[in-house]
Amino acid sequence: MSTPPKFVPQATPETQPYWDGTAARELRIQQCVPEQHTYFYPRTSCPVCGTEEVKWVTASGRAQLHTYVISHRPAPGFTPPYVIAVVELEEGPRMMTNLVGVEPDPEHLELDMDLVVDFEARGDDVLVPVFRPADSEAAA
Amino acid sequence: MSDVVIMGAAETDQLGKLPDISTLELHLQSARNALRDAGLGIEDIDGIASVSAPGPVTIAHALGITPRWVDTTSVGGASFLFHVRHAVAAIRAGHANAVLVTHGESGRSRVGAPPWAMAKDSLSGQFEFPFGVLGPPTTFSLPVMRFMKETGTTIEQLAEVAVAQRRWSSQNPRAMFQEEVTVSDVLDSRPVASPLTLLMCCLVTDGGGALVVTSREFAESRGTDHPLVSVLGTGECATTPMISQMADMTRCEQFEVSSRHALQEARMTTSDIDHLMIYDAFAHVPLFGLEDMGFVGRGEAGAFVAEGNTSPGGSLPMNTNGGGLSYTHTGMYGMFAIQEAVRQLRGEAAAQVPDVSTSLVLGNGGMFMSAATLVLGNEAAA
Ligand SMILES: [Zn+2]
Numbered sequence: 071m072s073t074p075p076k077f078v079p080q081a082t083p084e085t086q087p088y089w090d091g092t093a094a095r096e097l098r099i100q101q102c103v104p105e106q107h108t109y110f111y112p113r114t115s116c117p118v119c120g121t122e123e124v125k126w127v128t129a130s131g132r133a134q135l136h137t138y139v140i141s142h143r144p145a146p147g148f149t150p151p152y153v154i155a156v157v158e159l160e161e162g163p164r165m166m167t168n169l170v171g172v173e174p175d176p177e178h179l180e181l182d183m184d185l186v187v188d189f190e191a192r193g194d195d196v197l198v199p200v201f202r203p204a205d206s207e208a209a210a
Numbered sequence: 211m212s213d214v215v216i217m218g219a220a221e222t223d224q225l226g227k228l229p230d231i232s233t234l235e236l237h238l239q240s241a242r243n244a245l246r247d248a249g250l251g252i253e254d255i256d257g258i259a260s261v262s263a264p265g266p267v268t269i270a271h272a273l274g275i276t277p278r279w280v281d282t283t284s285v286g287g288a289s290f291l292f293h294v295r296h297a298v299a300a301i302r303a304g305h306a307n308a309v310l311v312t313h314g315e316s317g318r319s320r321v322g323a324p325p326w327a328m329a330k331d332s333l334s335g336q337f338e339f340p341f342g343v344l345g346p347p348t349t350f351s352l353p354v355m356r357f358m359k360e361t362g363t364t365i366e367q368l369a370e371v372a373v374a375q376r377r378w379s380s381q382n383p384r385a386m387f388q389e390e391v392t393v394s395d396v397l398d399s400r401p402v403a404s405p406l407t408l409l410m411c412c413l414v415t416d417g418g419g420a421l422v423v424t425s426r427e428f429a430e431s432r433g434t435d436h437p438l439v440s441v442l443g444t445g446e447c448a449t450t451p452m453i454s455q456m457a458d459m460t461r462c463e464q465f466e467v468s469s470r471h472a473l474q475e476a477r478m479t480t481s482d483i484d485h486l487m488i489y490d491a492f493a494h495v496p497l498f499g500l501e502d503m504g505f506v507g508r509g510e511a512g513a514f515v516a517e518g519n520t521s522p523g524g525s526l527p528m529n530t531n532g533g534g535l536s537y538t539h540t541g542m543y544g545m546f547a548i549q550e551a552v553r554q555l556r557g558e559a560a561a562q563v564p565d566v567s568t569s570l571v572l573g574n575g576g577m578f579m580s581a582a583t584l585v586l587g588n589e590a591a592a
Binding site: 077078079080082085089136138139140141142143145146147148152154156165166167168176181198200 | 348
């Protein structure tokens with residue numbers, strides 16, 4: 071039986087560089103030039119100081135597990151239980167993601183544990199950032 | 211500043227599963243009930259406020275009202291508290307004389323309701339939906355683990371919120387769930403988004419409610435069968451459209467800001483509040499509210515609820531209709547929190563608390579996205 075596909079995001083002109091980045095397996099975030107405030111999600115002015123002078127930088131891909139839930143309900147393309155998480159990037163900003171490469175069990179999911187980014191397909195030509203424990207073997 | 215009052219307040223005839231009533235009709239029925247409660251007719255109403263769907267233009271037209279003041283603030287389930295706040299300002303400014311605030315939602319049956327918005331190029335579509343989130347249970351729940359770690363709140367204390375609210379709803383014949391539960395019942399119920407279990411999650415129901423807000427002068431000139439409820443203070447705030455972008459996942463800035471402004475306007479502190487309604491989409495939200503508004507200190511909310519302070523007979527009766535966890539939750543619960551505060555201040559509640567003269571209502575909108583606060587009082591509060 072075929073399962074329905076996972077939700078496929080679609081870029082806007084302002085977020086296109088982010089999605090070009092994930093397609094190249096890079097996590098690109100933004101930083102303001104005057105003060106180096108680093109932020110996520112992509113937008114055309116810095117939410118800390120308001121400047122429109124902003125640039126793209128490539129994140130290290132290292133992060134920590136800030137918080138999570140284990141969803142027990144079926145979602146399109148997901149087999150429950152699965153982990154929805156908010157991670158804190160080494161550069162500071164937080165983002166929603168999925169945890170992969172780890173049992174969806176609180177025993178294996180300690181807050182602030184070290185994670186690294188990976189990329190997972192959504193639809194035919196979009197990659198989204200997901201994270202796996204830093205001490206797990208890099209796979210996929 | 212002229213005194214603004216809630217003159218009429220009513221809910222739909224029934225709450226729960228109402229597949230034979232459309233979203234629009236839920237608005238209209240509650241509006242007519244509120245007008246009847248106030249002893250007013252459609253010709254008395256010159257202002258209307260409601261969320262964007264089906265929207266105040268549609269509701270006013272269907273009722274036969276031509277408003278000269280319209281508010282479509284649509285920021286989630288707290289919107290109706292925003293509407294009351296905006297109505298107070300409009301009435302004081304002379305832009306309206308009597309404002310009807312309506313809520314109706316076919317949250318369960320989805321009759322005449324718009325489809326869930328899932329635009330792929332929206333912010334949520336790009337940065338939250340791809341990760342298997344399924345609406346409130348899988349998003350609103352995200353802060354819980356962090357909150358527990360930072361504040362020392364235990365899972366048993368989280369369950370106590372649901373237990374306390376069943377003590378109230380067991381006295382309320384209109385509540386959807388009336389059977390008392392234990393901490394074990396809550397923890398042993400089906401896992402939904404761990405650590406949240408089913409009994410820590412709100413209901414999904416159909417229903418509606420409406421309010422008539424006007425000046426005290428107008429209300430007294432017309433007379434009413436019910437005590438007038440004064441709007442003593444109001445506040446509002448908005449923070450993030452995506453829960454993953456909360457500045458601090460263990461506190462809600464918007465709860466603090468909107469409540470501080472409401473209490474300041476009312477010239478009160480938390481110790482002046484007799485009765486509290488905190489929008490409880492999930493069991494953790496009242497704990498955030500108690501701490502962020504300063505009713506208790508940081509990390510103290512779990513123990514405060516577990517010790518029975520918010521239960522019948524406690525020092526701070528909270529969510530006395532049973533709340534979104536046990537009374538009803540159409541999706542935008544805020545209207546029902548206001549309705550219960552009005553009933554308590556009128557002395558007409560099913561689980562009436564003795565000697566209530568002030569009530570604070572904290573509304574949440576979206577997943578910790580916006581908030582509004584109302585401080586309400588009866589004659590004894592003056
Ligand atoms: Zn900046």
